[in-house]
Amino acid sequence: MQIPLAAIASLCRRLLRGRGLIFLVGVALTLGMVVLYALRPSWLQFQELKLYDVAMRRELRTAPSGLPVVVDLDEKSLAAYGQWPWPRFRVALLLARLKAAGVLAVGIDIVFAEADRTSPETMRRMFREELKLDVAFEGLPHALGDYDSVLAGVLRDGPYVLGYYLDFEASRDHPSASACTLPALKASTSIAPGARPAVRYLPNAQDAVCPLPILLATAPGAGFFNTIPDPDNIVRRSPMLLGHGEAVLPSLSLATTMLALGIKNAMLRVDQGGVVALTLPLPDGQKRSIPLDGHGRVLINYRGPGGTFPHVSAADVLSGAVDPTALHGKIAFLGASAAGLRDLRATPLDRAMPGVEVHATLADMIVTGDFLLRPDWAPGIEVCATLAVGLLSAALLAWTRAKYLLVPFAALALAMWFGSAQALSAHRFILSPFSPLLALFANFMALTFLKFWREERQKRFIHAAFSHYLPPAVVNDLVASPGRLTLTGEEREITVLFSDVRGFTTMSEKLTPTQVVDLLHRYLTPMTGIITGHMGTLDKFIGDAIMAFWNAPLPVPGHQAKALAAAMAMHEELDRLNVGFQEKYGLRIDIGVGLHAGMARVGNFGSEDLFDYTVIGDTVNLCSRLEGLTKYYKKKILVTDAIAAAAPDDIFFQEVDRVRVKGKAEPVTIFAPLTRQEYEARAGELEESAAALALYRAGRFPEALAAYETLAAAHPDAIHALQAERCRALAAAPPEGPWDGVFKHTTK
Numbered sequence: 001m002q003i004p005l006a007a008i009a010s011l012c013r014r015l016l017r018g019r020g021l022i023f024l025v026g027v028a029l030t031l032g033m034v035v036l037y038a039l040r041p042s043w044l045q046f047q048e049l050k051l052y053d054v055a056m057r058r059e060l061r062t063a064p065s066g067l068p069v070v071v072d073l074d075e076k077s078l079a080a081y082g083q084w085p086w087p088r089f090r091v092a093l094l095l096a097r098l099k100a101a102g103v104l105a106v107g108i109d110i111v112f113a114e115a116d117r118t119s120p121e122t123m124r125r126m127f128r129e130e131l132k133l134d135v136a137f138e139g140l141p142h143a144l145g146d147y148d149s150v151l152a153g154v155l156r157d158g159p160y161v162l163g164y165y166l167d168f169e170a171s172r173d174h175p176s177a178s179a180c181t182l183p184a185l186k187a188s189t190s191i192a193p194g195a196r197p198a199v200r201y202l203p204n205a206q207d208a209v210c211p212l213p214i215l216l217a218t219a220p221g222a223g224f225f226n227t228i229p230d231p232d233n234i235v236r237r238s239p240m241l242l243g244h245g246e247a248v249l250p251s252l253s254l255a256t257t258m259l260a261l262g263i264k265n266a267m268l269r270v271d272q273g274g275v276v277a278l279t280l281p282l283p284d285g286q287k288r289s290i291p292l293d294g295h296g297r298v299l300i301n302y303r304g305p306g307g308t309f310p311h312v313s314a315a316d317v318l319s320g321a322v323d324p325t326a327l328h329g330k331i332a333f334l335g336a337s338a339a340g341l342r343d344l345r346a347t348p349l350d351r352a353m354p355g356v357e358v359h360a361t362l363a364d365m366i367v368t369g370d371f372l373l374r375p376d377w378a379p380g381i382e383v384c385a386t387l388a389v390g391l392l393s394a395a396l397l398a399w400t401r402a403k404y405l406l407v408p409f410a411a412l413a414l415a416m417w418f419g420s421a422q423a424l425s426a427h428r429f430i431l432s433p434f435s436p437l438l439a440l441f442a443n444f445m446a447l448t449f450l451k452f453w454r455e456e457r458q459k460r461f462i463h464a465a466f467s468h469y470l471p472p473a474v475v476n477d478l479v480a481s482p483g484r485l486t487l488t489g490e491e492r493e494i495t496v497l498f499s500d501v502r503g504f505t506t507m508s509e510k511l512t513p514t515q516v517v518d519l520l521h522r523y524l525t526p527m528t529g530i531i532t533g534h535m536g537t538l539d540k541f542i543g544d545a546i547m548a549f550w551n552a553p554l555p556v557p558g559h560q561a562k563a564l565a566a567a568m569a570m571h572e573e574l575d576r577l578n579v580g581f582q583e584k585y586g587l588r589i590d591i592g593v594g595l596h597a598g599m600a601r602v603g604n605f606g607s608e609d610l611f612d613y614t615v616i617g618d619t620v621n622l623c624s625r626l627e628g629l630t631k632y633y634k635k636k637i638l639v640t641d642a643i644a645a646a647a648p649d650d651i652f653f654q655e656v657d658r659v660r661v662k663g664k665a666e667p668v669t670i671f672a673p674l675t676r677q678e679y680e681a682r683a684g685e686l687e688e689s690a691a692a693l694a695l696y697r698a699g700r701f702p703e704a705l706a707a708y709e710t711l712a713a714a715h716p717d718a719i720h721a722l723q724a725e726r727c728r729a730l731a732a733a734p735p736e737g738p739w740d741g742v743f744k745h746t747t748k
Contacts, residue, residue, distance in 0.1 A: 019398040022450055026394020026443045033386050033439040037379075042231065048434040049230055053348035056302065059425045064303045065368050068360035069310045069327065071098065071106070073336040077315040084336070088116040088147035090318070092154040094334075097317050102328035105159040107256030107363070109225050109335035109343070109356045112162070112211050116147040152218040161221040161256045166205035166242055166249070180210035183222050184247035185254075186264060187278075192271035201274035202296045203228070204243035223255030227345060227358055228297070234346045238362060240278060241268075241296035252333075253362035254278075260331045261367075273376075280366070288369050299372035299430065300358065301365055305350035309360045311337070331367075333359050374430045382435055389416065390439035397447040412440055489603020489616075494551045495563040495595065495643070496620050497536065498627035499527070499570065501544040502590040511585060519585060520544060526573050534566035535559070539614050545627075549615050552602040560597045560646035564673060567593045567637050592630030596623040597642040618664070625661035626670065629745065633657070634718035635672045644671045652679035654686055655693060656719060660744045667742040685715050696723065697741030701731040 036044055071094075073084060081090060091112075098106050115122065128134055155162070164182065189198055208224075216222060224242055229235045240251050248268070250258070258266070262283055269277040274294025279287050292298055303309070314334070316322040335356025336343060343355035365371055389412055396408055416433040423429040501507075501523070508516045524546070528538055531548045535556045539547040548566075550559035570593065578588040600617035626638050633656055644653050653671035660667050679686070692707035708724035711717070726743070 022447050023394050023398035025450055026397060026447050027391065029442050029446055030387060030390025030394060030439050033390060033435055033442060034383055037383060037386060037435045046232060048432055049232060049236070051434045052236065052432065055421060055424055056348040059421045062301055062303050062370055064309055065364050067331050067367050068363045069312060069330040069332050070356055070360055071314055071317060071332050071334045072311045073314050073338055075338050076313045078338050080315040081318065087118045088151040092151040094314055094318055095154050095158060095160060098327060098332055099158040101324055103159065103330050103332045105161060105256045105260035105331050107161045107252045107333045107359060108163050109252060109333055109359060111164050111209050112215055113209050115212060119147040121146050148212055148214055152214045155215060156218040159259055160219055161223055161252060161259055162211045162215060162219045163225040163252050164211055164222055165209040166224045166226050166244060167207040167209060168203065168205050180208065180213060180216060182208060182210065182244060182247065182249055185241065185250040185266060187266040187268050189268045189270060195270045195272050198268050198270045198275050199243040199246055199248050201294060202241055202243035202248065208244065221255045221259050223250045223252035225252045225359065227355065234348065235300065235358060236348060237293065237297045237299045238358060239297050240290060240292060241275060251362065253359040256331060256333070257363045257366045288366060290366065291371055291373055293374065299374065300361055301370055301372050302347055302349045302361055303364060306353040306357055309357055331363050372428050372430055378431055382432055385416065385436040386439050389436040390443055393440050393443040394447065397443060409440065409444060413437060489601045489605065491599060491601050492552060493597065494549045494600050494602060494615055494619065495559045495597040496615065496623040497548045497563055497567060497593065497595055498624050499546045499591050499593045500627055502592060502631065504544040507587055510587065515585060519581065523577060523589060526577065527570055530566050530569050530573060534562045536563065536566055552615065560643050561648055563595055564639065564643055564647055564651065567595055568673065571636055592627055593637045594623050594627030594630065595637065595639040595643045596626055622661060622664060622668065629670065637673055638670050639673060641669045650676055652676065655690065658742050660742055662745055662747060685711065689720065692723065696727060699739040701727045701734070705731055
């Protein structure tokens, strides 16, 4: 059974004229939200991250396990033992006290990259080299001559993990990656078919700020303490693994926790999405799987703001004043919170959390297995929710009265929020409600405005549609003949004018926005008056550009001549305006004008409910290209032969070129209009120029070159130099095949 096309067309018209249009706009907005979700522009990511922070603060209530503890280089420690850096023997003593207290492991969130200059042997060498003094330390044991050696000896016998910093900027002035060998993660790797080695998916550091070789060689382990914040500088996820050359390196939190739990080896799972999991075999035979995002990062499940984990002052550890139970069986992280030493990180729960607590949080997550999950199917759920909410809200707005909308819209918003919150709090799934809520909000705002606009539009449709760009007589004619308000238009010969201000963007940079608006107003107002005064119809303003046409909607006899007269009058008026512009703004305006006459379709074009009275067709496109060529030929006005042929006898023309503009195959001859006075003053030059142009079109390029060089030396017209350069190139490399004398422009 065939459905008549006329019936389909009628159904479509009824749909577009009724509430169906509102629904279709809602469908388009919803699909736009899905496209935005796929493109993920920076502003969308920023807002989504802020909503994520709100959810983290409101929904997550995770208590720490009590295993990680922070050994704090706080104000009390610096007051008791002096400013940092401390001599390495004191650091060694601190670490030895921690080991004696029974800690399982100590992660050191500090890098010892330079030798201790307070060592006796170092100081004695400095005295001898710089002060020419030979100093001896009486009674000092030989073992204390080098504090770095003392620290290395302590590291050798204890559960310590050194920290280091991986540098992703090769320009930094520190030892390069080749200066030290960092211990790689001991792990087996399960690689899915088609996947690459794990290190290829990880951010790969060019350099590293390494501990001293003597320390790195003796410490049981080492890990990087890098954190990589999101674009808004908030740490929401942290790398567990990073690449360094061909090695996969562990983070400080991972290396410390593995040492504390006695884990020697791990297992990496790699698929085509990257490194997606890190599995640790626990001493009790179970396995702890850490979900990664493909690039070795894990979402951080913060336990609270700064201070959530127990802090033990380093001064109390050194003095023996600390309660032994505060450290026994703990995983300690040595870091700083003292003023001047504070390594602060912005997190969703605290804008200034000590960085050492980020490591403690990651260690606590590994111990408890309490990870945040971003499943592979999460984007699909979010897209489906966006589509469902968008389509349902569009249907409600299209076919439901306004007073009944509040409850269902509130229910949809709450469902999205609490569904996401439940997934986070109960299952630790990260499902963002932002895109569905954005679709809901966009539909509500846009479709409500559309409904209001349609109602207002019906009141004064014709006057509102035309009075701003047509002369009053034309508006009255259209009001008297409403049948002319069709979307098909009519084909007729018209003259089109394009004008544009030269260098307006650069010019506006020198003015304030208010001055730019005032300048445009002072320029566009008289130009518009000139156009309408010559029976032209203003089509539109395009920034500082003007588009106008003649012979529509009402016939204008001699429209080509009237348009040319308007163009020349615009330049005369501009000369007068520039006097005031120079005084007020310190600048002058130059414009280029293009004119062309030909067939075009003129009428109302657009949708059934929103359209514009304008002209379309190849004539318009050619005129726009012609205006652009005024910059190339350095002419104020360029017209086609269709304008030149209809011009009055008191207007003369300089033939400029025969060209193919961009996007057109047919050539067109272009001219620059001249007044009688200009023509008489340049008669000899124009005659020579015409002769040179004939040589050029005949393919006699050397002769044309000589003629144009003579013209360029004697007269300031930029066309002579331009044609000379063109003839020079053609004389050096003659065109292949027949020469038609047409120059092809490849830009607009």
